[in-house]
Amino acid sequence: MSIHVLRLAAALYAAGAAAYILFFARPRHLRAASTGYALVAVAFAVHAVSIGLACGEFGGREFFNLRGGFGLLGWLAAGAFLLLQRFWRLPSVGAFITPLVLMSVLPGVFGLGPNARGPVPAIIRLPSLKVHIFSAAGGVVLFAFAFAVALMYLLQEREVKGKRFGALFSRLPSLDALDRLNQRLVRGGFAVYSVALVTGALVAKNAWGSFWTWDPQQVAALVVWLLYGGMVQLRHLGVHGRRYALLTLAGFALVIGSMIAMGAVPNVTRHGGNFQ
Secondary structure, rough: OOOHHHHHHHHHHHHHHHHHHHHHHOOOOOOHHHHHHOOOOOOOOHHHHHHHHHHHOOOHHHOOOHHHHHHHHHHHHHHHHHHHHHHHHOOOOOOHHHHHHHHHHHHHHHOOOOOOOOOOOOOHHOHHHHHHHHHHHHHHHHHHHHHHHHHHHHHHHHHHHHOOOOOOHHHHHOHHHHHHHHHHHHHHHHHHHHHHHHHHHHHHHHHHHOOOOOOHHHHHHHHHHHHHHHHHHHOOOOOOOHHHHHHHHHHHHHHHHHHHHHHHHOOOOOOOOOOO
């Protein structure tokens, strides 16, 4: 049942993304932006129903495969985007973020990921695991937003350096504003991801008796944490602009690549929901 509701949410996300892309292409169509916001808001609510149904069907295991993991990321990203629009009203950003939300729910739409049915281990009900899941997803969402902002920065920089001052220049925020926003998102994502790293170690201790086991999932998470921690420090050393934007793109590519690899390769990690 949850898969059918998720497909409805995906269709609404697709319509919302199309509306925001239309607004980006034709800024005079202000109604397109308001329509896009309304569609994403409805999709967010429908998606929440899908997650609730999935929890009832799979008892928590759903968040440990590609379908549930990316679906949760998309839902949190949609909620964060709606809050962003309420406080800052940057509709042009919707043309970059809403497609990312849509892509995150596609694994669930096409039914990717292992079967999550079966008995639910008691450890899944522990508060530390819930905090770990939501902090990890929240950190990745902020990294995804930073990716979108970095992409906007590079596009805007190309317009400025080429002295074309065309459509993108008039639609995107200034280079300075994008650079500062990127830095704030990276710093915020690093802080939230740090919580995920600590709570993940606590979950590992409860499940397998050790905080650290050199499992590929733990190693990948540590590499991501070190990369973004290094980016935070580089900012203090004066690294910004194009170099910082390129680092942001590379960092998010590492995040997504590791998530797909860990979820797609069977038995590569026992941290992917195998608590037996």
